[in-house]
Every structure is written in C-alpha cells, then in structure tokens.
Amino acid sequence: MKAFRKNARAVFAVTLALFALLSGYFVYALRTYGTRWQTNPYNVRVQNQKSAVIAGDIKDRNGIVLVTSDAEGGRVYANSRTLRKALAHVTGDNYGLTSTGAESFFANYLLGMDNGLFDTIGKVFSSEKQRGSDVVLTVDAELTKYAYGLLSDYAGGAIVVMNYKTGEILVMTSSPSFDPETADEYLPDEEGNAKEDDGALVNRATAGQYTPGSVFKIITAAAAIRYLPNAMDLTLSCGGPLAFDKQTGAFLEAVDITPEEDKRNRSDPDYVPEYLLVRDYQSSYHDELTLKQAFAKSCNVSFARLSMMLGSDKIASMARSFGIGEDFTFPDVALYSSSYVKGKNQYETAWSAVGQHKDILTPLNLCMISAAIANDGAMMEPKLLKRVVNSSNYITASLQTAVYATPLTKDEAALMRELMQAVVESGTGTAAKISGYTVCGKTGTAQTGKAEDDAWFTGFVYDDDHPYAIAVIVEQGGSGGGTAAPIAKKVLKKAIELG
Amino acid sequence: MKRGRTGGLLSLIVVFELSAFALLAFRNGALDPDAFITAGILFAVFAGSYALLTAAFRHLDGFLLIIVYALISVGMVVQYRINPDIAYKQLIAVAIGVAAMAFVMIFFRKPERLNSLKLCAVVMVGAAGFLALPLAIGSVQGGAKNWIDLGFFSLQPGELVKIALIYALAVYLSERTKLKKLIPVGVFVLCLMALLVLERDLGAALIYAGVIAAMYYAATGNVWITAAGLGVGAGAAALCYALFSHVRARVAAWKNPWSSYYGGGYQIAQGLMAIASGGLFGLGLNLGMPKVIPAYHTDYIFAVICEEMGIIVGFCVIALYVLLLIRGMSIALDASDRFSALLALGCTVYIALQAFIILGGIIKLIPLTGVTLPFVSYGGSSMLTGLVAIAILEVVAAQNGRRREGEREF
Numbered sequence: 001m002k003a004f005r006k007n008a009r010a011v012f013a014v015t016l017a018l019f020a021l022l023s024g025y026f027v028y029a030l031r032t033y034g035t036r037w038q039t040n041p042y043n044v045r046v047q048n049q050k051s052a053v054i055a056g057d058i059k060d061r062n063g064i065v066l067v068t069s070d071a072e073g074g075r076v077y078a079n080s081r082t083l084r085k086a087l088a089h090v091t092g093d094n095y096g097l098t099s100t101g102a103e104s105f106f107a108n109y110l111l112g113m114d115n116g117l118f119d120t121i122g123k124v125f126s127s128e129k130q131r132g133s134d135v136v137l138t139v140d141a142e143l144t145k146y147a148y149g150l151l152s153d154y155a156g157g158a159i160v161v162m163n164y165k166t167g168e169i170l171v172m173t174s175s176p177s178f179d180p181e182t183a184d185e186y187l188p189d190e191e192g193n194a195k196e197d198d199g200a201l202v203n204r205a206t207a208g209q210y211t212p213g214s215v216f217k218i219i220t221a222a223a224a225i226r227y228l229p230n231a232m233d234l235t236l237s238c239g240g241p242l243a244f245d246k247q248t249g250a251f252l253e254a255v256d257i258t259p260e261e262d263k264r265n266r267s268d269p270d271y272v273p274e275y276l277l278v279r280d281y282q283s284s285y286h287d288e289l290t291l292k293q294a295f296a297k298s299c300n301v302s303f304a305r306l307s308m309m310l311g312s313d314k315i316a317s318m319a320r321s322f323g324i325g326e327d328f329t330f331p332d333v334a335l336y337s338s339s340y341v342k343g344k345n346q347y348e349t350a351w352s353a354v355g356q357h358k359d360i361l362t363p364l365n366l367c368m369i370s371a372a373i374a375n376d377g378a379m380m381e382p383k384l385l386k387r388v389v390n391s392s393n394y395i396t397a398s399l400q401t402a403v404y405a406t407p408l409t410k411d412e413a414a415l416m417r418e419l420m421q422a423v424v425e426s427g428t429g430t431a432a433k434i435s436g437y438t439v440c441g442k443t444g445t446a447q448t449g450k451a452e453d454d455a456w457f458t459g460f461v462y463d464d465d466h467p468y469a470i471a472v473i474v475e476q477g478g479s480g481g482g483t484a485a486p487i488a489k490k491v492l493k494k495a496i497e498l499g
Numbered sequence: 500m501k502r503g504r505t506g507g508l509l510s511l512i513v514v515f516e517l518s519a520f521a522l523l524a525f526r527n528g529a530l531d532p533d534a535f536i537t538a539g540i541l542f543a544v545f546a547g548s549y550a551l552l553t554a555a556f557r558h559l560d561g562f563l564l565i566i567v568y569a570l571i572s573v574g575m576v577v578q579y580r581i582n583p584d585i586a587y588k589q590l591i592a593v594a595i596g597v598a599a600m601a602f603v604m605i606f607f608r609k610p611e612r613l614n615s616l617k618l619c620a621v622v623m624v625g626a627a628g629f630l631a632l633p634l635a636i637g638s639v640q641g642g643a644k645n646w647i648d649l650g651f652f653s654l655q656p657g658e659l660v661k662i663a664l665i666y667a668l669a670v671y672l673s674e675r676t677k678l679k680k681l682i683p684v685g686v687f688v689l690c691l692m693a694l695l696v697l698e699r700d701l702g703a704a705l706i707y708a709g710v711i712a713a714m715y716y717a718a719t720g721n722v723w724i725t726a727a728g729l730g731v732g733a734g735a736a737a738l739c740y741a742l743f744s745h746v747r748a749r750v751a752a753w754k755n756p757w758s759s760y761y762g763g764g765y766q767i768a769q770g771l772m773a774i775a776s777g778g779l780f781g782l783g784l785n786l787g788m789p790k791v792i793p794a795y796h797t798d799y800i801f802a803v804i805c806e807e808m809g810i811i812v813g814f815c816v817i818a819l820y821v822l823l824l825i826r827g828m829s830i831a832l833d834a835s836d837r838f839s840a841l842l843a844l845g846c847t848v849y850i851a852l853q854a855f856i857i858l859g860g861i862i863k864l865i866p867l868t869g870v871t872l873p874f875v876s877y878g879g880s881s882m883l884t885g886l887v888a889i890a891i892l893e894v895v896a897a898q899n900g901r902r903r904e905g906e907r908e909f
Contacts, residue, residue, distance in 0.1 A: 001840070005832050007720040008844055011713045012828040015848060018855045019821050023814070025864045030775065030810065037775035042760060042768060044791050045776045113776070 041096030060141035086148030089203035093183035138168035158204035164371035167380030213446030216355025223318035236302035243275035249345030296427025307353030367471035377408030443480030452476035457484035505561030558900020574875035592879035596886035603890035626663035655880035665845035672718035673838035702868030781809030846888035
C-alpha cells in the first residue's frame with residue numbers, strides 16, 4: 001500500500017496540475033483577450049446593447065468630437081469629409097466592417113458595458129435609456145487630417161506618428177480610406193450586391209504587411225552594434241556588386257565586378273547574369289565606408305558584408321527583440337505581425353539584411369522601432385485610449401503607459417541615433433531636415449515587383465518637448481528619400497507647430 | 500470531517516438557491532410559483548438524502564456530498580433560467596441519481612465483497628454489449644452516434660460504462676500487476692476504446708484513456724508502460740485526426756475559432772464572447788443571451804454560468820472541482836486495501852478529468868470535445884453516473900472511518 005500511495009499521489013499531483021493550468025490560462029486569456037472577445041463584431045450582445053444604450057462620443061486628444069450620437073441613438077460623424085476619411089480607421093464604423101476601430105474596439109466603454117456592479121443593479125431599476133461613456137483618443141485630428149492629405153496624390157500608404165516617451169499614437173492614417181458616414185455601401189444590399197472591396201477598409205498602418213526595404217537596415221545595424229566588436233570603426237568595402245553562386249547561394253569572394261561593368265550590364269537588355277548579385281540602388285558604389293557612412297548612404301553591398309559577418313541568427317534575434325515576429329496583443333491596437341525569415345544561404349541572408357527577401361514590416365511596428373531608439377532603447381506599448389468619461393462625468397479609465405520591451409541598451413540606442421542622424425544630415429534622408437531640430441531617420445525604397453517602388457521613411461525628432469516618432473509608407477511612391485522623407489518632414493513640422 | 504460541521508453548509512446552498520430562484524420567479528413581472536416549487540423539491544432531495552445518509556453512515560464524508568449538491572444547484576438554476584421544462588427533467592434525473600447513490604451506498608457497504616473475478620467477467624461482457632448498443636439502435640447527436648432513444652428519455656451508455664471500467668480495472672489491478680495476467684481486462688479496455696471511436700465519441704474516449712492510465716500507474720508504478728500506453732493513445736488520436744474530418748475541423752477551430760466562424764469555430768467563439776461579456780460579476784441572471792451559444796445547457800453550460808453569474812462564479816465552479824478532487828484524493832489515500840483505493844482513485848480521476856476536458860475546451864486551452872460538465876450539465880446519464888461514482892467514494896470513505904474507529908479501540 002505504501003508504493004500504491006506514492007503512485008496515487010503522483011497521479012493526483014498531475015490532475016491537480018491540470019486544474020492549476022486551467023485556472024492560470026483562464027486568467028491569462030481573460031486579461032489578454034477578454035476585451036477583444038467581448039467587443040468582437042460577431043458578439044450579438046454588443047449589437048443588442050446598441051439598441052438599448054445611446055453610445056458615447058469619440059473625441060480626439062484636444063476634445064474635437066469625431067463621432068457622437070443623436071437623440072435616437074444614431075451615430076453622427078464629424079462634418080468634414082476629409083477628417084472623417086483621415087480618421088476612418090481610428091474611429092471605425094458602426095457596422096463592424098472594420099473590427100479594429102474605436103467603435104468596435106472600445107465598444108465596451110461606448111456602450112457602458114464596463115459599468116461596475118452597482119451601475120448594473122441601478123440599470124435594472126431605471127427605465128430611461130442609458131448613455132454609454134465618452135472615449136477620448138490619443139490622436140490629434142487636425143494633424144491626422146493634414147497627414148492624410150499628403151498621401152492623396154499616391155496609390156496608397158500610411159502614416160503613423162507616436163509620442164516616443166508615452167507610446168501615444170497622434171496620427172494613424174491609411175489611404176485609400178472610406179467615409180464612415182456612408183460605410184453601409186460596403187454592406188450587401190437586398191440583392192446581395194455590395195460596393196466592391198477596394199482595400200479602403202484595411203488599416204494599412206496596422207494590417208499593411210509591407211516589404212521594408214532599406215528601413216530594415218536599422219535592425220541589421222543594431223545587430224552589428226551589439227554583436228560585432230568596435231562596430232563603429234569597421235570599414236566595409238563597396239567596390240561593386242557582390243556575386244553569389246547561382247546554385248548554392250554562397251558568396252564568391254574572388255569574383256570582381258567593377259561598377260562600370262555593372263552599369264553596362266544593367267543597361268544591356270540581353271545580358272544574362274552569370275551570378276546572383278547584391279547591388280546598390282541605381283548601381284552607385286562607394287569604395288570604403290564606415291558603418292555610419294554605409295548606413296547614411298544606405299549601401300546594400302556594405303550591409304550584405306555585415307550580414308555575412310553577423311549570420312542570420314543574430315539578425316533574427318535583433319529583429320525579434322524589436323517585436324518582429326511577435327504576436328502583438330496590445331489592449332488598444334490590433335497590430336498584425338511583422339516577420340523576418342532567415343535566409344537559407346548567404347545570398348538570401350544578404351538580401352534579408354537589407355529588407356528584401358521575405359522581410360515584412362507593418363508601419364506601426366516600424367514607428368515603434370524608431371520610437372524605441374529615440375527613447376533610450378525602451379519600446380513603449382502603442383496607446384490609443386487617453387481617457388474614458390462615463391455618463392456621470394467620472395473618469396473611469398485613463399492612459400496607462402507601459403514599456404512593451406527594451407530591445408536596446410541606452411548606449412546602443414545612442415549609437416543608433418548617431419547613425420540615424422547622419423542619414424538626415426548628410427545621407428539619403430536630407431529632405432527630412434527641420435531647421436532648429438535634431439531629426440534622425442532612415443529611408444527605404446522597397447522593390448515589390450510593382451511599376452514603382454514603395455517609398456519608406458521612419459525617424460523621429462529628438463527633442464524633449466516634441467518627442468515624435470514617425471513612419472511613412474507611400475505605395476509606389478518612388479524613392480524613400482525623394483517621396484517619403486519630405487512627407488515625414490511636413491508632418492513632423494506640423495506636429496511641432498501644433499505643440 | 501465531523502458530522503454537523505458540514506450540515507451547516509447546506510444552508511449556504513439554500514441561500515444560493517432561494518436568491519437565484521427568486522430572481523427567476525419574478526423575471527416575467529408576474530410571480531412564477533413553479534420556480535419556488537422547483538427549488539423546494541430540489542432542496543428536499545438534498546436535505547432528505549443528506550439526513551438519511553448521515554443517519555445510516557457514521558463516517559459519511561458530508562463535505563463531498565455538499566460539494567456535489569452545490570454543483571447540482573448551480574446547474575439547476577441555469578436549467579430553469581434557460582427553460583423550466585428542461586429543469587423539471589433534470590430534477591427527475593437528480594432525484595433518480597440521488598436515489599441510486601443512496602441505494603449503492605446502503606446495499607454495497609462492504610466493497611471488498613464485489614472484488615470477484617466472476618462478477619467482473621459478467622460486468623465486462625455486459626458493459627461491452629451495452630456500449631455497443633448505440634451502434635445497432637442508436638441515434639446520432641452532434642456528430643457522435645452514442646445515444647439510445649428510449650422514448651421518454653434517452654440513454655448514453657458511454658457514461659454508465661465508465662463505472663464498469665473503473666470497477667473492472669480495480670478488480671484486476673488490485674491483485675495483479677504483471678501484463679500477462681491483465682490480458683482479460685486489457686481486451687475489455689481495448690473493446691471499449693474501439694467502440695467509442697466507432698461511435699465517434701472521442702471526448703469519452705479521452706476520459707477513458709485518462710482513467711486507464713491513472714489507475715494502471717497507481718497500481719503498478721510502471722512509468723514506462725504507462726508512458727508507452729499514453730504514446731499509443733496519442734498515436735491513435737493522431738490517426739483519428741488523419742481519418743475524421745470532424746476531428747480536423749475541431750482542431751482548426753481550436754487554433755483560430757474566428758477565422759472559421761461560420762464553420763467549426765462558431766461554438767467556441769460564441770462561448771468566448773459570452774464569457775468575456777459577462778465580466779467579473781456577470782450580466783445578471785436572465786440578462787444575458789445564452790441561447791446564441793450552441794449546447795448552452797449541456798456541454799457549454801460553463802459559458803452561460805460565466806456570462807450571467809460572472810467569471811467569479813466560474814472560478815467558484817472550478818474551485819468546487821478542485822475541492823472534490825482533494826476530497827476524493829484523501830479518501831483514496833486513506834483506503835486500507837488496494838481494491839477500495841483503486842475504486843476511489845478511478846472515480847475521482849474520472850470526474851476531475853471530465854471537468855477539465857470540457858472546461859479547457861470552452862476556454863480554448865485544449866481542442867473542444869463535447870462532454871458534459873459533471874453534475875452541472877443537463878443530462879440524466881451523466882448525472883446518474885456521477886452520483887454513482889460519488890456513492891463509491893462515500894462507501895470507501897465510510898469503510899475508512901470504520902477502520903479508524905476500530906484502530907482507536909484497540
């Protein structure tokens with residue numbers, strides 16, 4: 001019986017452990033996903049609550065009313081159509097077409113479902129129609145409208161501006177956009193016909209999974225600073241394109257192609273390359289470069305050399321610490337995953353280190369990366385909810401800033417700022433310069449196989465009073481330095497003006 | 500646990516039942532006397548059986564009984580809230596179950612008398628035949644063919660056969676640990692598993708497998724064979740995954756219920772939304788929308804409890820199973836002979852594991868397999884089986900108590 005008792009105890013320990021796991025997971029899941037489950041557009045209780053409750057207002061950080069309710073409980077949007085469209089993905093719509101806007105994401109507040117026990121009891125005994133809470137967002141409506149206007153000439157794109165100290169999102173705009181007031185045209189009518197899905201319902205800032213191009217060099221450079229001794233003193237030679245074996249993808253050190261040859265080959269339509277190549281943008285090569293110069297000039301060849309010194313594991317580990325590949329479960333924002341896929345050989349690793357291969361970034365994730373560099377290496381959780389004010393005018397919830405991760409040390413962040421400052425001072429991003437302020441950044445020109453390249457810029461104003469980080473993507477906008485950097489400059493300048 | 504101390508706990512059940520049924524009685528404006536009558540009958544069954552059994556058994560584990568009655572009460576409140584007609588049927592099932600429990604306790608006071616290979620052989624053949632019945636004359640419900648329709652009520656052999664399984668394993672494992680000697684019970688066990696898979700009752704198969712592994716390990720302490728057995732089980736599960744499209748759909752729905760919302764994910768998604776909508780204190784009894792959740796009164800009753808009574812009550816339900824597990828554990832560890840100890844262990848593991856499987860499925864910890872939440876879900880077979888298992892635990896507890904008293908006298 002003694003042995004039996006010992007075995008039986010083990011059996012019971014396992015069974016008890018199952019229940020510990022059950023309870024622990026239950027708490028974890030409710031904390032992490034609870035609000036999302038509740039405010040899901042499929043939830044008929046929310047739809048039901050909409051008819052029983054007059055939904056609260058959605059306002060911007062300065063009190064501008066973005067959405068309110070009329071006496072019957074119908075939703076009324078801001079007067080300006082441009083403002084409505086600029087903020088459409090932030091406010092969301094009343095039909096659950098965009099499940100991540102404030103209308104859906106903060107439905108529990110807007111519909112008063114966050115009320116405590118006593119409010120719930122009070123509700124039972126009161127016959128008048130209840131009013132939900134007002135939600136004040138962190139966004140700046142005027143700045144968002146301005147930023148949205150800058151994208152109007154292009155096929156599409158997104159702009160995100162964050163306060164890098166607090167994580168508050170000031171601008172999150174996505175183009176093309178829709179008008180929430182007439183969003184019902186996307187719903188099927190009686191014959192089942194709906195407006196063609198033109199991509200306007202997608203929030204490109206959070207769900208746009210783009211090829212990053214050279215903005216990814218931020219991650220490779222950070223990996224170099226962390227893992228290579230004296231990274232800042234390295235000299236990287238860039239005397240022409242790098243050649244890789246066509247079958248194995250291995251680097252062929254002995255093959256030497258001069259810049260002139262490369263230019264000739266490029267212009268020759270019948271040329272069949274002998275090797276796999278890593279080239280610089282428009283075949284402009286640089287001889288010897290320091291890491292800082294290579295970063296400022298966005299030299300692919302230098303970064304291909306760096307990638308071989310680092311190896312894909314170290315780049316992957318740096319990418320991971322910046323949140324690339326993580327499943328984000330932020331309470332305020334539904335952010336899709338970015339990803340970094342390790343190359344199978346040196347050639348693939350080289351391209352992955354300069355943001356091509358299979359790299360994917362979302363604009364908001366990129367903005368968080370810049371913000372972390374500005375904020376001494378601490379990445380703040382993105383925030384959209386500034387305040388919740390209930391129908392009796394009590395503040396029931398307010399901004400809770402939180403550090404999401406610390407990808408860099410203070411010293412590493414300072415070196416990265418030095419690199420990013422050089423981009424704007426003397427590199428590819430000079431168009432983002434704002435006189436009187438220190439602007440740091442990185443451009444990107446991503447080849448996607450479309451007619452024009454996607455233009456990227458990310459960076460920040462390094463200033464205690466105006467701590468703004470930005471990410472701009474202009475689809476088929478041409479070059480990052482030519483298209484995205486000037487837009488970033490205008491938005492940051494406007495942000496500084498608006499305070 | 501001393502008598503009298505636990506009797507007081509019955510009054511807590513009265514408070515819970517009265518307040519809940521009072522809310523339900525006034526829900527339509529006019530007073531519904533049936534709610535109070537239902538509560539009254541239910542409490543009469545509890546108090547009557549408790550009084551009878553404490554009188555008949557000096558060493559009754561009253562605490563265990565109270566835990567079970569509390570779980571039944573929570574279930575009854577939800578049944579009545581959903582539909583009084585369901586609650587009346589459940590009330591009959593509770594009454595029959597409690598009567599069966601009392602019958603088992605009173606007529607099998609000495610469990611060791613049942614420890615006979617001959618009786619065991621009869622039970623094994625009977626149980627296997629009984630379990631095979633739905634294949635011949637069964638009806639399909641929810642993708643599984645595991646019911647027999649008897650007109651007035653329907654029966655789920657997979658439930659009652661759990662007791663036979665525990666009994667047969669206890670008989671064999673109490674005196675034999677060599678694999679060769681275990682062949683008859685091994686064949687029996689394999690037959691049962693094969694039948695369950697044929698009936699596509701994979702939830703039950705999972706519980707059976709867990710009970711078999713737990714009892715075998717407790718009896719032999721043989722880690723390798725237990726692990727090998729579980730490995731074969733896992734392989735069989737993988738085979739089911741490859742063979743049955745409904746198993747693949749279940750796993751896909753578990754991974755992401757939202758992406759297959761209109762397919763297999765609907766039930767899980769509805770459950771999660773219901774739980775999250777309830778919040779900590781619930782939407783209030785009768786104020787939620789539980790009927791949008793498939794199987795709201797059977798498998799998914801936990802989601803309804805969380806929606807209307809709050810996550811806090813959900814945690815209380817989980818805590819009740821943990822308490823039940825601890826009581827069952829101490830009874831099994833206190834038993835003086837292997838047969839009784841194995842019986843108690845098997846019954847405890849079966850109830851705990853079944854609760855874990857359905858609760859874990861609802862909260863998306865594990866893929867969902869449709870089994871009832873013991874004592875809480877609607878269903879006569881499940882209620883009867885659960886209460887018989889409690890009767891077995893109580894018999895062992897009473898035997899332990901008598902032995903302790905004897906030890907003190909000498």
